[in-house]
Amino acid sequence: MDDVIVVGAGPAGNNTALGLATRGHAVTVIDWRHDIGDKLCTGLVGRECIRRFPIDPEHVLREPRSAMVMAPGAPGVLFEADTSPACIVDRVAYVASFAHRAQDAGAVYLLGQRVQQIIPQRHGVTVVTDRGTRQARALVLASGFGSPLARQAGFGSVTDYVTGVQAVVSTNGIEDVEVHLGHDVAPGFFSWLVPTRRDTALVGLLSRRKAQDHLARFIQCLQQKGKIGAAISEAKSWGIPLRPLKRTYRDRILVVGDAAGQVKPTTGGGIYYSLLVSEIAAQAMSEALSGDDLSARGLRNYQTRWQDLLGHELDVGYSARRLYEFLSDKQIGSLVQQAGANGINGELTGASDVSFDWHSRMIGNVLGHPVLGAALKMINPVLARLARPTEPETSGPVTGPVNGQVNGSNASGSPTKTQPH
Ligand SMILES: Cc1cc2nc3c(=O)[nH]c(=O)nc-3n(C[C@H](O)[C@H](O)[C@H](O)COP(=O)(O)OP(=O)(O)OC[C@H]3O[C@@H](n4cnc5c(N)ncnc54)[C@H](O)[C@@H]3O)c2cc1C
Structure with missing residues (x-):
């Protein structure tokens, strides 16, 4: 019997497998795809992601420094940074690199097999695929968006x-x-x-x-x-997914990545958050395996830790997203035009606390801005209040050394965040 079966070889599943295999656990990853990582994606990831989860430079396609934002009825506004805040990467190669490292650490990959059913049992989990049946002490569900497996295993579905x-x-x-x-x-x-x-x-x-x-x-x-x-x-x-699942653990099972809705609700970017959360999942699962307590209570740490890291970001980002969805074309055009005319584009891209991956600070800056913020509060006061980060000092770039699997971790192994300057 495996220690853990991981369903899905995307960023979330591969990095969980890597974390577990490097800690000495017997892991099998199952994916119906033959080409690891070949899922629809643009491959835009922030600098912080690349620092923390290094990429072979050959797989970086572009390092853009600017983006031209076009809005209805307004001239295009250029948002330009001194150094490129993000890279466009070869997503397939980047995601596969985590799988190769997991395989080097001992993880077994079964590709071209679809998991059809997960059956939690008293002493393990049985996984039924289109090729047969496997058993493990525990399971990590990293099957991405739209897989029925999370619902089947009793986790419900993402609500938006x-x-x-x-x-x-x-x-x-x-x-x-x-x-x-x-x-x-x-x-x-x-x-x-x-x-x-x-x-x-x-x-x-x-x-x-x-x-x-x-x-x-x-x-x-x-x-x-x-x-x-x-x-x-x-x-x-x-x-x-735009909202996370309410509960992402139960006896012997964790849900990670898009399957759990751990995605930036502002942009839909999910690679970095999947990688961060899968570190937490690997750590929590490893502790539970070592302590031989795979009950929901033994795995609860996973949810506490990822929510400490991302909960605030996801809530603020979702409210900001809903606020944006209420804007008319005229309002969007006017806000973008004002951003260009008043140099707000430069203020935002130049601000030291604005990050490609942590949006609550940027949202706070926009809502606190005398021109943009005042306009947004008039348009929808309730959503503007919800989107205003209450504790901006708790969100920020993840820090820590950059080479290795559980980097930038605090004593509990969870990724940590910097305080604002
Ligand atoms: C159009 C588009 C553009 C995007 N652009 C970006 C971007 O630029 N930057 C960014 O950060 N994010 C982007 N994303 C989001 C990003 O792709 C996801 O957040 C990320 O891939 C989530 O990783 P994951 O491992 O959770 O899931 P996935 O990458 O979806 O991996 C899940 C894996 O599970 C497998 N699987 C599913 N069901 C089963 C089953 N029953 N049996 C076996 N295997 C199964 C799938 O084959 C898949 O390989 C984009 C998404 C879309 C749709």
Whole structure:
């Protein structure tokens, strides 16, 4: 019998497997895909993620320093930083690198097998796949968005989500990232043009409805402006959770990553949070295995620790997201125009406490801004109050040494956060 079966070889599952295997536990990872990490994604990750979870430089495709934000009825506003705050990476290669390290540490990978059922039992967990049955003392569910397994195992479902849709297009060598706002383009969310390799780019958007139709129109509009050429791949779509599950542990089972809804609700970015939370999961599961207490009580630490790290960010980010969804095109255009005209774009990108991965500080800055904040509070006072971080000093970049699996951890092994300057 394995110590742990991990379902899903995305960032969450691979990094959990790595953490468990390096601690000496017998781990098997099962994924229905043959190509590890090959899930729809743009591959944009912050500098902090790369510092903490290093990447082979060959897998970094771009290091953009700026993004042009286009809003209805307003001139484009450039948000430019001195150094690139994020990288566009080869997502498949990056995610697979965690699997290779987990395999080197002893984890076994069963690819091309779909887990159909999880049966928790008194002394273990039975996993039924389309190829047979396996047993383990415990299980980590890292099966991403939309898998029925979390619900089947009694965790319920994420209560809010959005559809992401994306296509690869040809370009004649664009350099800049573009973000487009407005209800015609991506109602309540945003669309993007992200250059990747030479002469190719990703065009995508998030939308609660008709995402494919919106993308077709967005591609046509970029083509008419001569920014992109033909679509190289057909548009694919996938869900992104916007709220976490209420409970992410039970006897012998933890839920991690998109399956648990641990995603930035502002942008839908989930790679970094999945990696951070999977460190916590590996630590908590390892302690429970070593103490031979795989009861819900023995695994509760996992939820306490990840909520300490991300709970505030997810709550503030979700309220800000809902606030944004209420804005009309005129209001969005006016806010972006004011940001450009008053140099607020520079203030925001230059602020030392603004981070690509921790948005509550940025949201606090926007809501506390005399011009933007006052406008948002008038538009929706209730959501503006909910989105205003109450304890900004508790959120911030994760710190710590950068080479190794459980980096930047405090005494309990949980990732730690810096205090504001
Ligand atoms: C269009 C789009 C763009 C995105 N862009 C970004 C971005 O730029 N930056 C960012 O940080 N995040 C981005 N994300 C989100 C990011 O991709 C996810 O948050 C991240 O992949 C979550 O990792 P995970 O390991 O939890 O899940 P996943 O990466 O989804 O991995 C889950 C794995 O489980 C496997 N699986 C599922 N069910 C079963 C089963 N029954 N049996 C066996 N295996 C199973 C799947 O095959 C998959 O490999 C984007 C998402 C979308 C949709």
